[in-house]
Amino acid sequence: MANKSVFAAAMGRLLPRTDVRNREGAPAFAYDARHKLAQLAVTGTFNAGFYAQAQEQLGDAFEVCEGVSPEFLGQAAVYARKSGHMKDMPAFMLAVLSRRDSALFARAFGRVVDNGRMLRTFVQIMRSGQTGRKSLGARPKAMVQRWLNEASDAQLLHASVGNDPSLADVIKMVHPKPKDKNREAFFAWLIGKPCDIALLPQAVQDFIRFKETRKGGLPDVPFQMLTALELNKHQWRDIALNGGWHMMRMNLNTFVRHGVFEDVGVTRAIADRLRDVEAIRKARVFPYQLMSALTALDGEAPTIIREALHDAMEIAVSNVPVIDGSVAVCPDVSGSMCSPVTGFRRGSTSVVRCVDVAGLVTAAMLRRNPDCQVLPFEHDVRSVRLEARDTVASNAERLASIGGGGTNCSAPLARLNRDGKAPDLVLLVSDNQSWIDAGNSRWNDGTETLRQWEILKRRNPKARMVCIDIAPYGTTQAQEREDILNVGGFSDNVFDVITAFANGNMSADHWVGQIEGVEI
Known part of the structure; x- marks a missing residue:
């Protein structure tokens, strides 16, 4: 038998040579620049990890964004959002792209900024000065104005939840020209200015009325707009049944505290929604988000809810x-x-x-x-x-x-x-x-x-x-x-x-x- 150690050494000389040292x-x-950007696109969160602080991640991301072609940068931003379901990183890449190639930026904008939260994140990153500019600039400003005018009433209403910046901040910043009287009234209401209430979307009119009287059915608005109000158990059950899939997943313990699960029929309906195949796929849920919900679930939550989360996990990894x-x-x-x-x-x-x-x-x-x-x-x-x-x-x-x-x-x-x-x-x-x-x-x-x-x-x-x-x-x-x-x-x-x-x-x-x- 030939000497194994000799032949092992020979094999080692044929291996490709390493070219860097890792964090240890x-x-x-x-990775080459394109692969490193691809990796950052689907794993980077701009938060501190075990080996890298948030600012270090930011520096790495900016450097690699500058090291690839504008076209690949735009493609990676869209991929990160649509396939990786990421938030901060695609908005960051889009912000860098706005400076490098305004035409490509305009084409990628709508595929990355697909909801109000992404719009606010993009504006926040642009204003930070971390991508090479401290203001929006003409093309980005025009794209934000366009989004504000083309968004549905429901999209704008959902975008109004959240701060730093708030949607009102964004509107004041870009001064969108309203497409009609109704949108003009809506913009005014969103930034706290007087407006003709009769021109507001019906859901907003219902919310204003409900806030004043606390009577009638719950208005069709984001639940965060209602939770600051004093609600009874029946109203909380309506919120639970009418909310989006992610809202339901993230607020199960809130529902426990407000007695939602005391109603067997409501509990069964929530469980059925949690394990609904189409709802899970539409929500683009990460399997780890379901694990988070299972880990954090209150011990007082009904067993059927815990089982529904297990079922949802099985569906989420069905591919x-x-x-x-x-x-x-x-x-x-x-x-x-x-x-x-x-x-x-x-x-x-x-x-x-x-x-x-x-x-x-x-x-x-x-x-x-x-x-x-x-x-x-x-x-x-x-x-x-x-x-x-x-x-x-x-x-x-x-x-x-x-x-x-x-x-x-x-x-x-x-x-x-x-x-x-x-x-x-x-x-x-x-x-x-x-x-x-x-x-x-x-x-x-x-x-x-x-x-x-x-x-x-x-x-x-x-x-x-x-x-x-x-x-x-x-x-x-x-x-x-x-x-x-x-x-x-x-x-x-x-x-x-x-x-x-x-x-x-x-x-x-x-x-x-x-x-x-x-x-x-």
Whole structure:
């Protein structure tokens, strides 16, 4: 038998050389500008993470936005909003684009700014001066004016909820020319000026009347406009039944406090709405948002509500692929994964952590592929017993409860190699900041993750690996090539990409290619 250590060293010399150090100072591969922007587009939140402060994320985002073509910047902004369901990052990219290419900006504007909250976020970012200008400028101002005039009455009413800036601030800033007398009256009411009430939308007239008398049915306005008023149980039940899907999900504990669930019929109706397939898909809900609702649900909430959230979770991950072949899923359960998935922000930090998202991806894959092997890792692979027939949320919770040590992305691959296994598809879900195994790799001489992958490939040349990156740090342990795909994000859209890659229907750089295919 030939000396294995000699041949292992020879293989190492053939590996691509690393070109950067990650946040732990270990060898890694840097994404190119387009891929880094794609990663930021679907994972960046401008909140502090485990390895990066909010201002550092902002600097990285601005630098990479400047380093790609205006066309790709616009495409990434649209992709982040439409496929990644992000908010702050697409608005930021749109703001940068407004300075770099005003024509492309105008074409992308309506696809990124698709509701009042996005409009206010865009204006806030523009006014901050962080994108190279401190005022809106002629073209952005015209696009905001256009949105204000073309928005429906309901869209404007919903946009009026929120501050910093408020919709009134935006209207005062851009001075839109009303398209008719009715919109003129509406703008006046929104900024607190006298107006002809008879010209206001019916919902606003109903709200004014209800606010004065507290009589009659609830007006059809955003529930936030009503909650400051003293309402009885029946009125709270009407709010619960008539609100949007996300409002219902986010206010279940509020409904507990106001006695909404004391009515069995109302409780059943809310449960049915929570598990409604079309409502879930229309809401573009993140699976982790459902986990957040389950985690925070008041113990006094009826069991049927908790079960409905579990059902909603199953629906939200229903596009998880059934893989034709063997599968291994490797969730990172190290200490750095315990940071909130959307970062630390005082007063609004998510209770869902990166490790919870990794657990969700793993549990969802296990549910659809019950024979897949699960290899959670930190310093080394950790043991955990999961049942494929358990709910996705329950299995995710079990996975997230273990671990907490340092990051070793090569550990699950090394375990597969020691056991003589070579699955057709390996999914590695991590923040990619591996360092425990750095001593096994010389600087500029590959990574241990890539080295272990090469060993596995000897036993199964057709094997493919997908590295799902859920943090905006810009490096990977496994460089893209025909059998390795790096994809970012924590929306269920990631599963579509996995499906295409696993089936051989896309190349390793096709995630960026998908963004390049966006029409604006």
